[in-house]
Amino acid sequence: MRTHIVLRSRFAEDCLYEAHWRGVRQYLLLGAGVDTFAWRQPAWAGDLRIIEADQSASQAGKLRLLRAAGLSKPPNLSFMTVDLQTDDLPAVFARSPLDLTAPVFVSCLGVLIYLTRPTVSRIFRWLGGLPKGSEFVFTASVRRWNPFFFLFAARVASAGEPWLTYFKPAQLEEELKACGFSRVEWLTAEGAADRYWASGGVALPPPRNCSLVRAVV
Structure with a gap:
């Protein structure tokens, strides 16, 4: 589980770096939870507009942890309150700091499984x-x-948070392309091991399973 948590953030941030290199300057974290990228951001990310979107209770809990740790909000970070299950996302984000006429890099890690299938669609x-x-x-x-x-x-x-939504790779790729994505890539356990463990020196064990997807508009 520890490997899974670390791997998903590492992969997302590697993809973000590649997108930044191509000119993307906005990063939206849907269901940001306790993600710490904004406080770990490398020098190249200084011109990113970072938006963390999450439920109010989750965001409040995170802010308490940040205050307890003495960490202040980075100047390029904004918080947004959103309920992914019930809110009209286009309307909500039309009022956000995002420039929706420019490309956006979006991560949503460990979240979709808790949402209903219609919401995910x-x-x-x-x-x-x-x-x-x-x-x-x-x-x-x-x-x-x-x-x-x-x-x-x-x-x-x-604990009150049942897993609701699962995917089948072929069907998911078909759905994403029907929604407007031009390219869909899966990071498999074998691909992750080749990418991050082949050179050695990683203390965590390689993943037995991996279900990370990168979809490009």
């Missing part, structure tokens, strides 16, 4: 309509048929 359609050059990196959970999967699913359900 609405998110795909909205993001697929963003300007050419926009990108979307997200966790696309695939149902696993093993004891650990069922144990963990039961645990999160008992």
Whole structure:
């Protein structure tokens, strides 16, 4: 699990770097949670417009942790309150700091599995309509048929956050392209091991499963 959490952020930020190199200057984190990129941002990210969007309760909890740690808000970061399940996203983000006439890099890590399938489809359609050059990196959970999967699913359900949405790779790629994305790439466990573990020196074990997707408008 630790590998999965670290890997998804590393992959998203590597894709962000490539998008920045091509001229993208906006980074939207949908369901940002306790993501720390804005406080770890490297020198090249200084001209990024970073927007963290999340539910009010999650955002309030994060702000308390930041204050306790003595961390101030970076000047290129904005917070937005949004409920991905119920809000009209085009209307909400039309009032946001985002320039929706320019490309946007969007990450949504560990979030879609908690949303209903119709909500996920609405998110795909909205993001697929963003300007050419926009990108979307997200966790696309695939149902696993093993004891650990069922144990963990039961645990999160008992905590009030059941897993709701899973994907099948071929069907997901077809849906994303129908929504306006021109290119869809999956990062598999084998691909992740080749990309990040082949050179050695990584203390965490390579992933047994990986369900990260990069979709480009």
